[in-house]
């Protein structure tokens with residue numbers, strides 16, 4: 001028979017005193033306390049399971065992240081998979097749909113992108129889609145199981161595009177009204193625009209950093225890393241969830257992948273969403289034509305996803321572009337590594353993506369369920385079954401002194 005050890009530790013600067021166990025009452029109190037705490041991103045919560053610890057923290061050093069990244073592959077997978085289970089239901093994978101509402105004709109020079117006017121690719125510029133066309137696409141996506149709808153426009157920034165922006169605000173309102181999470185990726189954004197998007201009901205804004213700060217100028221020269229960080233900061237300040245990730249296969253070194261994760265994991269708050277893309281090299285782009293593209297394989301993707309999961313445990317890690325080039329078994333491995341979202345629909349901006357039906361069959365094969373909209377963070381099954389130790393610490397100011405309060409909800413002990 002199992003018995004439970006529940007204890008509260010109150011730690012003053014001068015020392016530690018252990019209060020008596022509270023049994024089930026304490027557990028109920030602690031649970032509700034966690035419910036509130038988990039809605040705050042950086043509350044200093046540590047979870048442990050099977051000897052593996054995970055903390056939401058933003059003081060990672062690059063060396064620490066490199067150590068995680070360089071772990072033996074199977075050890076890294078085990079660690080990431082354990083962390084995933086401590087924070088999420090591993091059978092739940094969100095389906096998102098990305099629609100290009102304005103394609104091509106972009107003045108930026110991103111070396112991988114088929115939509116830049118500077119590159120001779122198959123993409124023909126098209127005007128912005130009409131609201132009813134976008135709504136029809138959102139409806140189809142929702143019917144196919146998607147709970148997040150992302151709209152992308154190919155341009156450098158929203159700037160003074162007032163008419164286009166007003167249309168987008170209407171689209172955001174309408175998609176939000178359908179009960180879906182709604183995301184936009186519209187290039188650089190100022191604080192006022194972010195505020196208006198928030199008021200219209202935007203859930204998240206995507207703005208990728210793509211790669212490390214050091215390697216970035218080899219891929220893009222028309223706007224800086226700092227420009228991108230400023231947009232991310234405007235989004236955060238407006239109270240919109242941040243979606244920010246990168247692309248593997250740009251010709252970067254592993255050190256650049258670690259560098260990107262380091263930037264993301266040391267932001268004041270982790271992005272709620274980190275998309276990991278595998279480059280789809282498109283003929284006519286400099287990366288494809290100059291032979292610099294280096295398509296990532298399953299080990300590159302698995303290692304990147306697993307490391308992202310370990311260093312940003314509460315973040316949705318999204319397996320994004322390039323999924324079509326991975327077999328079902330390889331995709332399963334990426335879910336084991338901690339990916340908990342995919343993009344569905346047969347196009348991902350301008351490149352091909354698995355069909356809705358193929359994903360439905362894959363979910364059935366792997367026993368995966370779609371994640372409902374607006375449902376994270378979850379109470380993971382592993383926590384509910386009391387196999388996770390959750391330590392919550394808060395720092396209180398009292399009479400000028402600082403008190404750390406640490407609550408520990410412990411594992412079942414063998415009698």
Ligand code: SF4
Pocket residue numbers: 106107108109110113114115116153154155156187
């Ligand atoms: S990635 Fe975006 S900003 Fe860069 S060229 Fe393509 S559409 Fe323009």
